[in-house]
Amino acid sequence: MAETMEKNIDEIINLAITGGLLAIFILWIFLKKIRLVLSIALAIPISVYIAFNFFYAAGITLNSLSLVGMALAIGMLVDNSVVVLENIYRHASRGSQPDLAVVQGTKEVWRSVFASTLTTVTIFLPFLFADDYLVRILGLNIGVSIISMLLISMMAALVLIPMLTHLTLKRRPHDTPAVFEKVHLHQRLIQIYVLMLKSSLRNPAVTVVGGMVLFFVSLFGALAVSTNTLKEAESREVRVTITMPQGTTLDNTDIAVRTIEERLMDLPEKEEIVTETREATATVKVTLVEKYQKIKDRKLPEIKSDIERRIQNIPQVEYEFQQFSTSSGFSGGGGGASAGMPSGGGMESFMGIGVQQEIVLIKGQDFNLMKAVGEDIQYYLQDLATVQSANLSVQDNRPEVRMDFNTREMGERNVALNSVMSELSSFPTEFSTGVTFKQAEEEYDILIKYEQKVKEEEEENQTRSMSDLQEMDVPSADGARHRLTDLARVYFAFGMGTINRLNQEKQIQITYRFDAETNGSKPLLEAARAEVDNLVASLSIPAGVAVEVQHEENQFKEFYFLIAAAFILIYMILAAVFESLSTPFVLLFSIPLAGIGSFLAILITGNSLI
Template sequence: VIYFLGFTINILTLLALVLAVGLVVDDAIVMLENVFRHMEMGKSRRRAAFDGAKEIGFAIIATTVALVAVFIPVGFLTGNVGRLFNEFATSIAFAVMISTFVALTLSPMMCSRILKPIKGGGGWAGRSFDAFFDGLERVYAWTLGGVVRRPFFVILGALLLVVGTSFIFQRIPRELVPTEDRSVSFGIVIAPEGATLEYTDHYMRKLEEKLMQLPERQGLFTATGLGFNGPGRVTNGFVFLLLKDRDERTRSQQEIVQELFFQTFSIPGVLAFMINPPSLGGGFSSSPVEYVLQADTYEELGAAVGILMGKATELGYFVNLDSDLRLNKPELDITIDRERAAQLGVSVTDIGNTLESLLGGRVVSEFKRGSKQYDVIVQVRPGQRATPDVIDEVYIRGDGGLIQLANVVQVRETVAPKELNHYNRIRSATVTANLAPGIALGQALDDLDGILESDLPPGIRREFSGQSREFRDSSSKLYFLFVLAVVFIYLVLAAQFESFIHPLTILFSVPLAVVGALVALFLFGQTLNIYSQIGLIMLIGLVTKNSILIVEFANQLRAQGREAREAVMEAARIRLRPILMTSFATIFGVLPIALGLGAGGEARAPLGIAVVGGMFLSTFLTLLVVPGVYLVFARFVPVRAPEEPEGEAPRAAGAPSPAA
């Protein structure tokens, strides 16, 4: 599929394949377990394969369609994030669909040929496991009996747990992408304005001495007068630090850079700091914080930028705060006294031509020499126009003779912006900054928004640019996709179950999974980023599989005439084994990602942690809460009689029929 769709083998497609390892076996596990359960009833291999596949086929199709439906919205993401995760979502979706086809066709056939009942318990290990699982099943049945007697209390407890988790959600930092350990770090040195090359180079040597003492250092490159984009000003310095491979050092890149940040930041005389290269987008030359202020005039912008940068400096974690609105360009504001000029007989055109010749240069004629043509430019020598006082020495012809130019003009020295910027055609100024290690981009932007609301005039507006814009856009899109994925699954399940109630029962496990994911991210010190948010979206499809197994089998039992309470308890008890098997297969399949193994694994660890935490908690809560929710909603769902298709093979006694 990757080949025919024109995808490449990259980090995201490989990540999809690693995740698929734990997902593609789920359908086969469910099929195999159900066939084996029918064999335990005393049926032959062929009869058990037929009845088991017939009984569980609808549930397998429903779980697969629900999981694939989750990745449909992810495939429509736009921007850098969308281009990356489109291949990720497509690869997983096709892998799951192919595994479902195999589970519905090849797996039952192989069960009818290969699967054999275990005689005598299968040895000491088999008997021990059976004894443990039988005990677990009895404990679960006893606990479930209490749940179905008081389902409202269980549902209320689950809702309170979800509401309480909102506190944890607010405490988790947010960023675009976590920092990857690439064994590379960059340093920036900024000397004061007016410093010489020798001054900057002196402090670059001091920084070199500190970095040369680093035990994890493998290589070091420094350059004075060089920036990220190439040659810069003499007040700039650039550092490239190459660390040893990850397996040759005990500390991570993040820990090393965090220590170096405070060591280099304390160097007096210059602003020096170490940073990690961005993991996604933006490039090395851009700062993570790009906060755009907009106003009607540049005077308002100048005042607002000053306030914002002053308040941001007080927070202590913004580094290298800068703005592209620099009111430091010297300028002469010359105003012509038109009334005085008219009285003295001096034309405004003559004044303009004189000022042009004085301050710049004016083309007055042309001459040719051979085949070339040259402009004749009149201008004052540069040394004679270095100060505004030269205007007092210039005369212009009027009606009564020569008149001093200073008599008809007013000269005022001012400063003006070096460049006037616009953003979306509105006058703007962009404030940029780097962040101290350990500070999330979401926290920084929220703090700047707080300053905007509390300290800046009402007429000041804000936008984002660069990494900041990418972060805000991706966050809002992914949260929207989370809601859209839930709606997609609800509609799909409503069509499959021909009911608007059963999908609500199934989707009740989603908030429980979100609780587990957020708690895991919080406990392991992770952030909410595009990887962990993709993990949350994946959980919607993963955790609904367990609920579908319970609800679908309970519907079959009710169609046979059993009461709702008896049906849901029996369905939950029988589906306990496949639910635990598939859940832990998924957890162990994702565990290498959660542990952050491999190059750049730290960046992708939040996805694995979110999936493992969500699956682990939701698996156990689903087994208790979903039966209670099913029992509450059962009174609103009529029981449908099973339909017997023509030509069906005879069923063994006691085997449940598929729901209509």
């Protein structure tokens, strides 16, 4: 895990450095003066290093989220400096003295620089007070990174850049004009811009209406192809959790795992198969070759579907694909995965990464009745052509040993219950803690063993059986010893593995997945969901049991309020800075026009807006 995090952090740092170098290169293309470029570039390291003090004050560390925020802010750090520098040079090119050019140039744009920085900062402020934990974590780490760096870059643009520009203007020869590059109307780019500007000024109504029409057309186009589904993360590892009935021995579990390995050996994209087998549960990790997409022109969802077809119909085997995770290695513990329970964390699904799963929720008080209803719904869901798999979040009954104590007999023999409990606690020779110890690439299960004072080595390694438990001696208060079977009825039985409750009400989940073709098409997905709704509605649900179909969970509903609050704050800031109620509307009109590019990019790249 630590190695993976270090690798991710190093990659983010490299991307941030690359972005900063590209920003400096773009500045050099337009400014053509290395001294001015380096002056503006100073805003980047200054903002980054001073921002660490804000990190300390906010109580956040250098993690992946805060580094992503810093990487996003790198390109914005030089914006304010460029505006101030250009305006100072504009005055200097008209013959103003360096002192006057710096003062006048900075005074004219400070209001705009302050407003633009403050509006960007305001966008992230509402997210710091969100109710959703993930939204708040993102807002805190990414928001503090961007806010701190932008505020420092604004101060650098209003103080450091004027000072450095003044030094540059003072040292230039008097016969050298204070200009970056002479721009004239014979340049092709300038001619295109002037033509568009004149056309817009001559036809303001057409320009405004045309912009709004283009905005709504691109918006509706993006919504038409968008589906609220998760995207499969392109990874070279495919992990499958195998679950068998409780009480399955290690040997029987290994036989099932070997069957799975044999079926996957001729997978074209396979590089290696690594398995970890425990009693009643196992993990199969399939590592794909480099550039596996080129072998049979298949993406990860298609390969998963192929793997699923290969491992189907193995007796008593339930399987589930683990969602994308940034951690490496096998999942620890000896308890096994719960059959049918969704895997993966909330962060992956919040970021739109993972396996798209739909849920049927069954609520009630009679667990056996709920389980029967769940098994029926699972059967009917698996019979649908669009459903790839369906799992019931109920473990098979777990084998256990029960003891019914005869309190009358215990009283006559003067045996206290504490004496029985004391003997039972020393009965097992060892048990698993469910924790693993990792050394290099190897993992070891940690077992706790009781110290045994026996002389014979064979007796020390002897396996305890049911007959040993029945013949166990229990001391009485007067020093006599009695067999456990004389005090209680000892027998095999089965008990429920897990029971989930919500607000004191038992619940069972059925998680199911549609096939890749259905998830990739909005009309097919809507039709498949309607088919599931009709299926559940047509079933005869017993009294005392409630069934709810949850097709999707809108994790972004809080964003609507946060974004609306941010827009209100931006309007208030612009109104206060420009001392006008109408000017902010003119500036805010640029937002939908900027959205046109985003919606067109969504259409071109095939991504989803929701």
